[in-house]
Amino acid sequence: MAxxxxxxxxxxxxxxxxxxxxxxxSQTKRLILRTAIHPSVARLDEARLAYEALxxxxxxxxxxxxxxGHIVDYVLAAAQKEDVVxxxxxxxxxxxxxxxxxxEKGAAADVTVDVLPGMSFLEVMYTRLxxxxxGGVTIIDSSDADRLPKDLQTPLIVTQVYDRRVASDVKLSLMDLYGDEYEAQLIYHISLPDxxxxxxxLYELDRIDTIDHLTSLFLPVPPVDAPTAPRDDAADAEASGSMPFDMQPLVDVMARLRGEGGCPWxxxxxxxxxxxxxIEEVYEMLDAIDQGDTDGIREELGDVLYQVVIHARIAEEEGLFSAQDIVSDVCKKMIRRHPHVFTTDRLEKTSSSMVNWDRLKQGELRQQHAHLLDGVVTGLPSLLAAYKLQEKSAKVGFEWSDTAxxxxxxxxxxxxxxEAVREGDFTHEEEEAGDVLFVLANLCRRYQIxxxxxxxxxxxxxxxxxxxxEDCVHASGKDWSAFTLDELDSFWKEAKEKERSCQTGK
Structure with a gap:
């Protein structure tokens, strides 16, 4: 038996x-790694140990x-031929x-499974902290943060906070239990030099630059008197099914979020x-339309409306305009352009719910895709698509370890x-140009751009x-052909200097 x-x-x-x-x-003839994306693998490389990563x-x-499932089947098949580490x-x-x-499957496959003791990050974390x-501790993966019980009675460890998007989801779930100001320990690269x-x-969690799959969160004290969302008349009406077709509830919610004691984000x-x-919400809305997804259209319209209302609130705080101004302006414009239709200036308004920062939660029906990258809508502009494709693949560790x-x-x-340009092969040139833009999008992502x-x-x-x-050329009364490139470039430099002067106030 193997x-x-x-x-x-x-x-x-x-x-x-x-x-x-x-x-x-060191001694085995067949060493298989679940993943090579782990700091210790560098030591295996230094020792020139032969291995296969899955x-x-x-x-x-x-x-x-x-x-x-595929990894387990592969390892079991390998063990049919020889002993495997x-x-x-x-x-x-x-x-x-x-x-x-x-x-579970080893016995059925006539394979002995020998599990050796090993050290996890938890032992190091316990020591450092x-x-x-x-006395008890609850340990969960970041993807399960929204499933925590309201009456949690132990300290909490959240593992694998992959990136800032995941951190945003975790933050929102935990703030419901612990409150925005709860102080937690962020543990990054435990046992490594950095x-x-x-x-x-908690409200700072998704603002931390150093977050990856080796990041965890420790909340030492169970939640006490967890904050609950206040209910108002509009919420009571909504719960009873008699919610009026009115945008005011969302306007009120936004005022609360950006007001005293509101959400820091x-x-x-x-x-x-x-x-x-x-940009993202608009393209997600377009994708829902293309897919004929009625529930998705409803959700994405709410997310777009949230964006409208938060922009309106910011403008109102600056004394520029309000959400009502936006509604009134577009209503007047539509009535003005359709005099044969409108005989009244009555305005029906729209209701909506608050935006979800990142709806790529596997528990939601609309976000269950056949492949990991299917969640990136195909209609996105190419650069934005490149950014999001690499953002999602990084969540499973398919990522360069260092910006360098x-x-x-x-x-x-x-x-x-x-090199492709020197070859003069247009197809190759186009392919390599795309690779340059794709990796530049990755570099931008590294700097949150x-x-x-x-x-x-x-x-x-x-x-x-x-x-x-162009204005300079027209002001001269001459044709474009009358100017050299250096002369046109001098106009360009003038424009650049004028912009800088406006920015500095000089």
Whole structure:
């Protein structure tokens, strides 16, 4: 009977791999890793240990259960031929679904499954925080944050807070239980040289730059007197099914969110910071229409309306205009343009619900896709699509570990483009040009720059400056052909200097 020896790669620092695990990995003829995206794997490379990583299954399967199922079947098939050492991140018995499946299926496949003890990130965390779990602790994956019971009685650890989008979901769920100002411990890269443990308030969670799949959150005290949403007359009417067709409830909600004691995230927004969300909501609405998804159209219309109302609220706070001004203006315009239709100026308004920051929650019916990247709508502008495709693939660890690697890839793709240009093959040139833009979108994401908005800004800047050049040419009374490129460039520089003078006030 063949044997599968299951070992752990520890929490990150290769020095925390057990001696038994290292000896097995060093001596085996068949070493299989669930994933090579783990800091300890670098030590295996240094020791020139031959291994096979199964990261390819994360790219081809739609759900984690499917990924784990294929991994287990593959390892069991390999064990039919020879003994196998199967290595997983952390400890084999902490949050390792493939180990559970291997133990369940091993006997039926006539394979012995031998699980060796290993160290998980939890032991290191307990040590760093001086926390004794003997009194009880609840440990959940970030994807389960919205399933916590209201009467939670233990400290809480949330693992694998992959990125800022996931952090946003976790934050919203936890703030319902603990409140916005609750102080938690953010644990980043535990046991690694760049380990960082800091105290943050829950509302700050998705504003932290250093967040990846090796980030966890520790909430030391159970929630007490968890905040509940206040109910008003409009909410009571909505619950009873007699909600009027009225936009005022959403306007009131927004006033509360941006008012005293409101949500810090909503209060911090500006017209500029909200740009990418408006773009995304509009394209998600278009995608729902294309799909004939009635429920999706209803939801996305609400999200678009939320964007309208928060922009209106910001403008009202600045004394510019209100939500009512927006409604009145568009109503008057439609009536003015359709005099043969309207005989009254009565205005019917619209109701809506608040926006969900990131609806890519697997528990929602509309967000269950056959493949991970299916959630990125096909109608998005290409740069925005590139940004979101890479954002989603990074959630499963398909990601460069360091920004320097992305920068190096930019140079690599640029050189490949130049080589294609030298070859004179247009198809190859186009392909390499696309690769350059795609990796640049990844670099933008590393610095929280949405490339579609960045390019829109560059386009607007070019439009302004070229219009200035055009005005200069027209003012001269000459034709474009009468100017050299250097002369036209001097007009461009004038436009640039005028813009800078306006920006600095000089």
């Amino acid at each position: 044997t599968i020896h299951i070992v752990g790669l520890g929490p990150g620092d290769a020095g925390l791999i057990t001696l038994d695990a290292w000896q097995l990995m 990261d390819r299954f994360y790219e081809t399967e739609a759900t984690f259960e499917e990924v784990y 199967y290595a997983v991140p952390g400890s084999p018995v902490v949050a390792e679904r493939t180990v559970q499946l291997l133990e 001086r926390f004794d779990p003997v 380990e960082d443990i800091r105290t943050i308030k 909503d209060k911090s927004q500006t017209h500029q910071s909200l740009r990418r969300f408006l 690697d992305v920068i190096a890839k930019v140079h690599e793709e640029w050189n490949e483009f130049l 949405e490339p579609e908005c960045a390019l829109h800004r560059a386009n607007s800047k070019f439009r302004r400056r070229f219009s200035y050049v």
